[in-house]
Amino acid sequence: MERKKSESFNYGLAFTMLLFFIISCIAIYNAQKTGQYSTNFVIKQVEWYAVGIGIIFITMRPDEEQWDRF
Numbered sequence: 001m002e003r004k005k006s007e008s009f010n011y012g013l014a015f016t017m018l019l020f021f022i023i024s025c026i027a028i029y030n031a032q033k034t035g036q037y038s039t040n041f042v043i044k045q046v047e048w049y050a051v052g053i054g055i056i057f058i059t060m061r062p063d064e065e066q067w068d069r070f
Contacts, residue, residue, distance in 0.1 A: 021049055024045060025042050025045055025046065028041050028042050028045055029042050
């Protein structure tokens, strides 16, 4: 029995990661309100989350049947 990609996607984990993303951005934004640094670390946080998401999609490679079709 073959499972579809949508059946193997863990929505609970994705929601948890979204919450971590939102909370971390809010925490970093509030922590840098003092103006101690000239760099906006929220932007860097978003960039690193984007890199992480890219790595996740690369590692969730297609199954062998899809490779054979290529």
